[in-house]
Amino acid sequence: MEKGGPLLKVEHLTKLFPVKKTRFFEEQRHVHAVEDVSFELYEGETLGIVGESGSGKSTLARAILALTKVTSGTVIYRGEDITDFRVPPAKRKLLHSELQMIFQDPYASLNPKIKIGEAICEPMLANGQARNHDEAVKKTRHLLEIVGLRAECFDRFPHEFSGGQRQRIGIVRALAVNPRVLFCDESVSALDVSVQAQVLNLFNALKKEFNLTYVFIGHDLAVIRYISDRILVMYLGKVMEIARYDQLFSDRAHPYTKALVSAIPEPSTAARKERIILEGDIPSAVNPPEGCRFCQRCFMARPECFEVEPDFYEVEPGHFVRCPYMKGGE
């Protein structure tokens, strides 16, 4: 890998899910979960991915981590093609440890019949991060203390913990295999606000300690803005905007992003600035609209938006927007 190049590069990644046919003679239709997504991830940064429910954020992460087979496109990690983890087994072991995921639901992501300690030791032994059981146990106890859990938790079952504690356990389980890139799939959405803040601070602290790179997926722009260096905005399976966290609030942002930004609650009593309220729901991903994906709900939409799919424009250095009216010079 050349120096300064991206750690992870996703090129034209597409994931279509076939829709079950109801009649025999029927054209096969697909849910366009993720379509033509490209981005780069640099070492040490935190990339936030925001979007509504159903915009394909989680599917994108799952496709990169080979938890679901991609339809087309490539994933390049450290200069090597790792799409669907089609690599030799020894290399795959390394990938399984270097790319890790923290799941959304802390109640469902831990096996209810397996004790915490064992759940954390198991992947360490399977991927060779620990040579024997004793070493794994020692490391697990150490990690549990780092994330603020007592080492006695080792012999307990998941149902004995609260949501925040379980999410910490999920983090420990992912950290146990020495990951380089951590995908956090809505990892704080299921927690209440005070616990969210604790866990977010924990993420920031761990990033420094373990030298991690994050891909942070969420639907709450306030949370994503807090933790991310760069933000990728998705809508209906497509990338609408890629921006540095401060560029996201500029006038050049995509109309969808503007709507999301205006929805962030502000802790002040001053008169609120105009909120942009989007009409309707996210359209079906089976028949995505022609032209711009966002045209049906866009408050700036013009007739040509319904016909032509807009390109990606670089409106400022490092700030890409899929909207021709933000290009400037008009």
Place this chain on the structure above:
Amino acid sequence: MKERKGFLYCFVRNRNGMIGFIGVMAIVLIGFVGPMIIGKPSGYTTDILLPPCMEHPLGTDNIGLDILSELIWGARTSLYVSLLAMAISGAIGIPLGLICGYTRGILADIIDAAIDIFMTLPMLPLMIIMAAVMGTSIINVALILGIFSWPQLARVTKNSTLKIREMQYIEAASCLGLSQLRILFKHVLLNASGPVFVNMTLVMASAVLTEASLSFLGLGDPDSWSWGTILKRAWQQNAVISSPNPWWWWLMPSLCVVVYVVCFNLLGTALNDCLNPKGRE
């Protein structure tokens, strides 16, 4: 955090479970130890059809053999047959059920079809034919029972697996790089264990019932005592309808079968309740 309550704590406090457990343990103890103390009833004596008395606590049959010692030897046969049948049906049914529930594709469809076919087969006539062809021995009876009771177990395993497959912890496990085999036989099976355990105890219980019916029809092992064999002898001598009625002859083995089945069912239900850590509170 709350005080930990282990599996044992919960199990001991479960009244029905303890009744079942004590019953099963008693049967196991009698089945293992009894035959070492009491000789195998054979030949004939002159104490024909004695009602329960001091010398013969449960009376004697028409050739003067002690019913109690017949029952004790019968317990051993029943245990042996049901354990073997359970082992065979578990060895076939659980892996097939897991694979059928976890994978998607042609293999799962084939297993599913096999389960359906086996479940629609008329069991008893087939068992009779197989027992007649294979010859009458205890191992053959157990083998037949095992071969015919796996579909039920496979179906139960499959249904639990279908639900567990979609859970996030299974995805997490494969994300952590655990092998599919390990996920299937550890992470999935652990969570499916409740219904599977219950079903295995049911298989044991029904194995005894079926063994009794096969013996009753004369397809059991004539050389070994089982509860069905005793019933068959009683039936052949018209003990059930003759008068004065030697009730101890046919009632005792029937009661043994009932107690055995009930105890195993109670034990299975209690195991299911206690194996679920969430239900222990």
